[in-house]
Amino acid sequence: MKNFWLAVCLIIITCTGFVYAVNQSNQGGLMGKKILVAYFSWSGNTKSIAQKIQSKVGGDIFEITPVTPYPEDYNETAYGVAKEQKDKGIHPPINNKDVTPYDVIFVGTPAWWYTMAPPVMTFLAENNFEGKTIIPFVTHGGGGGYTIDKDMEKLAKGSKVLTPLVVYGKGGSSVEQDISEWLKKVGF
Numbered sequence: 001m002k003n004f005w006l007a008v009c010l011i012i013i014t015c016t017g018f019v020y021a022v023n024q025s026n027q028g029g030l031m032g033k034k035i036l037v038a039y040f041s042w043s044g045n046t047k048s049i050a051q052k053i054q055s056k057v058g059g060d061i062f063e064i065t066p067v068t069p070y071p072e073d074y075n076e077t078a079y080g081v082a083k084e085q086k087d088k089g090i091h092p093p094i095n096n097k098d099v100t101p102y103d104v105i106f107v108g109t110p111a112w113w114y115t116m117a118p119p120v121m122t123f124l125a126e127n128n129f130e131g132k133t134i135i136p137f138v139t140h141g142g143g144g145g146y147t148i149d150k151d152m153e154k155l156a157k158g159s160k161v162l163t164p165l166v167v168y169g170k171g172g173s174s175v176e177q178d179i180s181e182w183l184k185k186v187g188f
């Protein structure tokens with residue numbers, strides 16, 4: 001009889017520990033929400049991170065593309081069109097996606113002139129993000145993530161913007177692990 005009650009106690013302790021661990025791994029309560037991974041990428045780095053995120057969290061993936069593509073030449077894009085859009089605050093027309101069905105939207109961008117790329121500005125400004133959670137991810141060429149999360153918050157009115165993932169280029173050999181650790185931090 002004594003052994004029976006000992007076994008019952010052990011089962012209760014094990015179950016409580018399991019429930020606690022599950023709760024801890026989903027602190028933000030984001031699991032089970034409808035997810036979109038939206039990104040713009042000019043030379044492929046942000047696309048590669050977007051695909052890795054989506055393979056881990058599921059949901060839909062969407063590439064934000066400008067109606068008028070940027071030139072393939074780096075200088076023409078960087079010092080021509082992109083610089084002009086940044087300086088003049090232009091939000092170029094994009095092939096948009098309605099975010100209404102989604103609760104959590106990962107938004108990926110390369111750092112362009114110390115902030116997000118202009119097509120991502122359009123995406124944030126032209127959709128309704130009221131009550132939605134935005135999780136930014138940024139790839140850069142050495143400058144870091146700047147204040148891109150704050151910039152996103154200003155454009156996506158009424159949204160909650162979580163801690164961004166900031167990656168140099170495509171990320172190094174630990175990129176998969178870096179993404180997994182960051183996902184845990186933001187609630188997955």
Ligand SMILES: Cc1cc2nc3c(=O)[nH]c(=O)nc-3n(C[C@H](O)[C@H](O)[C@H](O)COP(=O)(O)O)c2cc1C
Nearest residue numbers: 041042043044045046078110113114139141142143
């Ligand atoms: C127009 C343009 C502007 C850029 N501005 C910055 C910048 O301000 N800071 C930075 O660290 N890298 C800058 N870069 C480098 C990109 O952020 C970096 O290469 C990024 O990983 C490219 O992502 P993608 O391959 O998805 O386009 C710039 C690149 C371009 C083309």
